[in-house]
Amino acid sequence: MKSQRPYYAVIFTSKHTESDDGYAEMASRMEVLARQQPGFLDFESARERLGITVSYWENLEAIANWKANVEHQFAQQKGIDNWYSWYKVRICLVEREYHFSKQI
């Protein structure tokens, strides 16, 4: 990740309905598309009972542009209509970070 502070995290937490038709393909297409957007930094995703996707962006304008992207808008509507019973989006300023990596 091209880390540079300050940057933003968008935390997308979701609960799914029983219909998953086409979801995996769309989720993977949205990751590819997000990675092509200006201001994109990184993307992390995991799903068990909850789905949690965190994307990282250079600034708020990049986040607004990604939200307004036409193909992403279509996916968001499909999500509301079909896949999600609930979701929450939090837009966050990353104030501090640290990491650990095992010596191999």
Next chain:
Amino acid sequence: MKSQRPYYAVIFTSKHTESDDGYAEMASRMEVLARQQPGFLDFESARERLGITVSYWENLEAIANWKANVEHQFAQQKGIDNWYSWYKVRICLVEREYHFSKQI
């Protein structure tokens, strides 16, 4: 969640080693313990290839206290010694949020 702005999110992203001995029990104990801390707001977790845990807190002091909690410190060291090959912690100010909930 007792939502109140401003509040903080701690995004903990991890990759696991092949050793998962005792991990599930410890992870579930840490969630119970986190929920008992002053300033705790919410906890979300999912794991596939990556593990993503996001905890939400009223302020930075609550986050620092939780990090310093003796039982949590022991778990953090066990994580470094055994379970994690890599992790990253990001402390974030939640600036904006919105949600969707399906009518039933």
